[in-house]
Amino acid sequence: AQSVTQLDSQVPVFEEAPVELRCNYSSSVSVYxxxxxxxxxxxxxxxxxxLSGSTLVKSINGFEAEFNKSQTSFHLRKPSVHIxxxxxxxxxxxxxxxxxxxxxxxxxxxxxxx
Amino acid sequence: xxxxxxxxxxxxxxxxxxxxxECRSLDFQATTMFWYRQFPKQSLMLMATSNEGSxxxxxxxxxxxxxxxxxxxxxxxxxxxxxxxxxDSSFYICSARTGTDNYEQYFGPGTRLTVT
Numbered sequence: 001a002q003s004v005t006q007l008d009s010q011v012p013v014f015e016e017a018p019v020e021l022r023c024n025y026s027s028s029v030s031v032y033x034x035x036x037x038x039x040x041x042x043x044x045x046x047x048x049x050x051l052s053g054s055t056l057v058k059s060i061n062g063f064e065a066e067f068n069k070s071q072t073s074f075h076l077r078k079p080s081v082h083i084x085x086x087x088x089x090x091x092x093x094x095x096x097x098x099x100x101x102x103x104x105x106x107x108x109x110x111x112x113x114x
Numbered sequence: 115x116x117x118x119x120x121x122x123x124x125x126x127x128x129x130x131x132x133x134x135x136e137c138r139s140l141d142f143q144a145t146t147m148f149w150y151r152q153f154p155k156q157s158l159m160l161m162a163t164s165n166e167g168s169x170x171x172x173x174x175x176x177x178x179x180x181x182x183x184x185x186x187x188x189x190x191x192x193x194x195x196x197x198x199x200x201x202d203s204s205f206y207i208c209s210a211r212t213g214t215d216n217y218e219q220y221f222g223p224g225t226r227l228t229v230t
Contacts, residue, residue, distance in 0.1 A: 032217055043118075043207050043221040044158075051217055090157060094217070101148070102219060104157045 006105035023091030120222035137208030143188035144210035
């Protein structure tokens, strides 16, 4: 079965510290990978995506994620977080072939403390 | 660009009544729209997918007679929760996809439904 797993439900971290939010998926077909951020009582905003090409993708606000096919992972990292990065982060996968829908992970709550 | 709006942002209704939620793509034509439901501190669950002018495709376990979806135009989709009950209280989020970019979905800000 195709699924997306975010291993950490909450990640507390101090400001300016590095952070990694983990995402793993299970699939026997090609995938397209996404990270979304959700601020309280708001919809989702696309943070970054991997469709093809370079396995390392970066966002404009310092986040990056690397697609690792052998480990079926797409972990999100940031070398130095800010208070404003506090939000819910969702990993999503679209599996090629068949139905073109996004499957979301359970989400990781990133809490940045001063 | 690629803005999706939802109306209302919050709605409270009494048990047994129906409520309609609108989802609009403001600056693009949305050939496909999706409706998600999100429970507190949980992930998004896809409820249905709709293509303009066609009947919506519902996910397994979603009651199509309870959650009526209409995608009447390329910029508007509506979700009507019929005979609402307290267990229908949730955060409903729509998203839209253009006909040109087949990989990215643009999400609305969500609608908080509370059924009393």
